[in-house]
Amino acid sequence: MELRVIEKTDTELRIEIAGEDHTFMNVLKGALLEADDVAAATYDMNPEQSGGQTEPVLTVKAESGDPLDAVEAAATSITDRTDALRDAVTAA
């Protein structure tokens, strides 16, 4: 996973997350959209053959606060969930 910030303002962030695919990006987008301080979140990914930008680009618009913090919070909420899910699977 290589991160490269493409554009960053106080409330907006465009960041390339190289090496990832829909598996993780969609989970991340889902987690971002559930957060209250996120106004919009999406990611864009082009097919291998398109020849242009093929690594996923995440776009986050924050309602308040730094969008980078929102990404960090989303990552934390994913690990919280995987932890809980792992316990539930092991217990079943």
Added chain:
Amino acid sequence: MTEADFDVEYVERDDRSARVLIRGLTPAFANGIRRAMIADVPTFSIDTVRFVENSSVMFDEMIGLRLGLVPLTTPLDEFEIGDTVTLALDVEGPATAYSGDIESAEAMVEPADENVPIVELKEGQRLEFEADAVLEAGKEHAKHQGGVSVGYRHLQRVSVEGDRGEFDDEEPRILRGVIETPEGEVVATDEFGNDLSERYPGKEVRVEDVPGAFVFHIETDGSFTVEELLLRAIDSIEERADELRTKVAV
């Protein structure tokens, strides 16, 4: 999102295949786990073959392809992606070379099934080779997929609305997957022939998806157990979220 409250229940459970009901998932998360099970959990598979003798009717390349598709047991705690294990086979005709004839240098990595035919050898034909199996993920090559036919459906809640009209025809109501009965029981539909009119004869029933409840059908190729595959898929999502958090925090 913050209050993660999951409930996991095995509807059917075997070493190699299972149906697991997980409640409390978002669609994105369910799909992430499904995709991770297919493409991101690595397994061993033969990747390089050095032929000593191949006087069978098949070309080296054809045998190489067939060998790649033989599932190998994969203890993921012991190996890392890119690790290799050497295997060998020596069979002389008349006989059929089976996956069970493959000898492994590492007792933990061996063919998961011993009855996969590789090639039939006639009198005087012989197959001898040494091969390297490599640990890789399914996104590199489909032969490394540990999960086969991994998918999910919504859990479906069935409620009895009342009696069917006296002169109405009894029509079959075909349904596949797993249902939640009005009594709160979780039942696979093949228990009643996938036909709701068999289970609730003469009743008017309504079927609706239960939000956030996913029934995963998971089948492995024998590389590891279903539970191992599911846990590894969850791990792989977690690893990436962890990595993202550390990199963003810097």
